Every structure is written in structure tokens, then in C-alpha cells.
Amino acid sequence: MPSITEEICTGNLGSLQTIPDSFTWNVTAEDSVLPPSSAGVEESIPVIDLSDPDATTIQLIGNACQTWGAFQVANHGISQKLLDDIESLSKTLFDMPSERKLEAASSDKGISGYGEPRISSFFEKKMWSEGFTIADSSYRNHFITLWPQDHTNYCRIVEEYKDEMEKLANRLLCCILGSLGVTVDDIGWGQKAGNSGTKLERGAIRLNHYPVCPEPERAMGLAAHTDSTMLTILHQSNTGGLQVLREESGWVKVDPRPGNLVVNMGDLIHILSNGKIQSVVHRAKVNQTRSRISIAYLWGGPAGDVEIKPISKIIGPLGTSLYRSVTWKEYLQIKCEVFDKALDAIRTVVNPSD
Numbered sequence: 001m002p003s004i005t006e007e008i009c010t011g012n013l014g015s016l017q018t019i020p021d022s023f024t025w026n027v028t029a030e031d032s033v034l035p036p037s038s039a040g041v042e043e044s045i046p047v048i049d050l051s052d053p054d055a056t057t058i059q060l061i062g063n064a065c066q067t068w069g070a071f072q073v074a075n076h077g078i079s080q081k082l083l084d085d086i087e088s089l090s091k092t093l094f095d096m097p098s099e100r101k102l103e104a105a106s107s108d109k110g111i112s113g114y115g116e117p118r119i120s121s122f123f124e125k126k127m128w129s130e131g132f133t134i135a136d137s138s139y140r141n142h143f144i145t146l147w148p149q150d151h152t153n154y155c156r157i158v159e160e161y162k163d164e165m166e167k168l169a170n171r172l173l174c175c176i177l178g179s180l181g182v183t184v185d186d187i188g189w190g191q192k193a194g195n196s197g198t199k200l201e202r203g204a205i206r207l208n209h210y211p212v213c214p215e216p217e218r219a220m221g222l223a224a225h226t227d228s229t230m231l232t233i234l235h236q237s238n239t240g241g242l243q244v245l246r247e248e249s250g251w252v253k254v255d256p257r258p259g260n261l262v263v264n265m266g267d268l269i270h271i272l273s274n275g276k277i278q279s280v281v282h283r284a285k286v287n288q289t290r291s292r293i294s295i296a297y298l299w300g301g302p303a304g305d306v307e308i309k310p311i312s313k314i315i316g317p318l319g320t321s322l323y324r325s326v327t328w329k330e331y332l333q334i335k336c337e338v339f340d341k342a343l344d345a346i347r348t349v350v351n352p353s354d
């Protein structure tokens with residue numbers, strides 16, 4: 001975990017009047033957001049209604065996964081109250097003075113806790129954001145430090161959020177696999193999934209805060225990356241900032257729509273689908289007048305510690321498996337070491353376009 005105790009503390013960014021050199025990113029032409037199309041309509045990821053999923057819904061999800069690697073869902077079944085509760089928990093946390101937040105900093109031992117974005121170490125410049133990761137039960141101790149009186153209530157919100165998101169993630173996976181003509185049973189985890197011993201939690205939550213920024217064009221909230229997940233479900237406050245990269249066209253904004261959730265395909269579904277589904281490259285930009293909160297539910301799949309490899313039914317009898325098998329834990333380790341080369345590191349077949 002990168003150190004956050006340097007002279008300019010991430011916890012105080014919102015009070016700065018100018019951006020320090022260490023936070024100034026080089027802006028290039030490819031960096032800018034796509035202009036609206038010739039029809040004047042701004043193109044973005046599709047919004048899919050989950051209220052009554054049928055064959056058409058599955059097809060829409062399949063198209064979105066293969067073209068964008070992301071989509072938004074409406075009528076997803078997560079209550080607005082729970083979304084509001086986790087958002088206000090995040091606001092309360094990030095509004096605390098920097099010294100208080102640092103008391104809950106993630107230690108070397110656990111990954112839960114307060115800190116800079118986990119991908120910071122791969123970039124020369126610093127990002128205009130702070131976050132809190134909930135990856136294992138040690139987050140409870142941090143909550144006790146932050147809220148000696150109210151931690152029980154806040155822990156309850158987190159647990160409910162994890163349970164509800166896990167259910168939604170399972171539903172979404174079924175739809176995504178359905179669009180590829182397979183089912184969860186075809187993954188072949190069977191018994192092993194139920195009987196696995198020490199478990200990595202199946203999902204982690206990352207609370208992100210992007211303070212107001214005096215020069216948003218020159219700053220970066222969260223640099224371009226793909227998630228090391230099966231899929232990620234993102235709730236964003238009503239301030240825009242998320243952008244997804246569409247191959248051969250550029251960065252496209254994903255503006256918040258009240259109540260909707262964004263679903264990003266991660267690297268593990270790319271592996272499982274033998275490359276049919278792309279994991280989406282995305283980033284977060286910042287805003288001059290409004291701060292922004294996002295809550296990412298990072299989901300590793302129905303079972304956290306089994307082997308993940310391309311589904312044989314998708315490969316087909318004559319096809320080739322593009323990736324060797326990995327566990328989620330192993331993949332996270334590889335990502336920590338080589339970042340955006342992680343998929344290449346487990347590829348068995350050299351990409352013909354390379």
C-alpha cells in the first residue's frame with residue numbers, strides 16, 4: 001500500500017487552491033473525451049432494465065458486454081435506501097479530518113482500510129482521490145476507530161450492501177453467461193466451489209472520494225485500469241466523472257442516472273469467456289465545483305478460491321484456450337506485479353495482432 005503521509009496529504013486535497021506538480025498529469029489529444037456524434041447524441045454505454053429479464057434482455061447484455069465491456073442497469077432490485085445509506089456512510093467517512101482518517105489507514109498486514117488508490121504505485125503522478133477498502137473483516141476494527149459510538153450501524157449497512165450486491169452479481173453472471181450460450185454449471189467448479197477451505201471473500205467494496213479540484217483538466221481522479229474481478233458493480237453519486245475507453249474511438253463519459261448502477265466487465269470474465277468479453281478500461285476524472293463519491297463492489301465470482309480458466313464449451317472442440325488457469329488470489333498477485341500486463345502474463349497463445 002502506498003504511503004499517504006507525504007507533505008501533501010490525500011485527505012486534504014479538497015482544500016487546495018492550485019494543483020501541486022506531483023498531481024499534474026500530461027494531457028494528450030487521445031486523452032480528451034469523444035465529441036457528441038454527428039447526430040448530436042452523446043454515445044454511451046447502454047442502460048438495461050432488469051425488472052423482468054427475458055431473452056431480449058440477455059441479448060442486450062451480451063451485446064453490451066461484447067461492444068463496450070460495460071452497461072448500466074435499471075430496476076436491479078437494490079433498494080434506494082441502501083444505496084443512499086452506503087453513500088452517506090462514505091460521505092461521513094471522507095468528511096472527517098485527515099488525521100482521523102489516517103488512524104484507519106490500511107496496514108501492510110491487511111488490505112482493508114483508508115488510503116490512496118491501490119494502483120498508485122504504477123503511476124508517476126498522484127491521483128486526485130482517496131478511498132477506503134473493505135476486503136476482509138478487519139474493516140470492522142477501522143470502523144470502531146472511526147465511529148466509536150456508531151460502528152455497529154455502519155457495519156450493518158456494509159454487510160447488507162455486500163449481501164445484496166453478491167446476489168445481483170450472481171444474477172448478472174447468469175445473464176452474461178446465458179448470452180454466450182452457457183450456464184454457471186459449465187464453469188465446472190461443481191463440488192469444489194462449495195467445499196473450498198480458506199476463502200478469499202467473494203467480493204470487496206471500495207469507497208472512492210474525488211474532492212473538488214481547481215484544475216480538473218490537468219488532474220486524474222483514478223487512472224485508466226481494468227478491474228481484476230469477474231464483474232464490478234458501481235454506484236456513483238450524482239456527479240459525473242467515470243469514463244470508459246471504447247477501442248478505436250476513445251474515452252466516453254458514463255454520466256450518472258439516478259438509481260442506476262454501472263456494471264463493468266473485469267479481467268476474470270475475459271478469461272472465462274476465452275477473450276469473447278473484453279474487460280473494460282475505465283478511469284475517473286474530477287470536477288471543479290463538485291466532489292464525487294463512488295462505491296465499487298468488486299466481485300471475484302461465485303467461489304473465490306477456485307481455478308478460473310476459459311470455459312471448455314465456449315472454446316469448442318476445435319478451439320484453443322487462450323489463458324492458463326489461475327485462482328483469483330494468484331491473479332491479484334500478478335496484477336500487483338505487472339498491472340496492465342497481467343492478462344498477457346497468463347496468456348497461452350500469442351495475440352496475432354501483437
Ligand SMILES: O=C(O)CCC(=O)C(=O)O
Pocket residue numbers: 206208222227234236241242282283284293294296
Ligand atoms: O469512481 C469511479 O467511477 C470508478 C471507480 C473504479 O474504477 C474502481 O474503484 O475500480
Ligand SMILES: [Fe+2]
Pocket residue numbers: 225226227232282296
Ligand atoms: Fe475500476
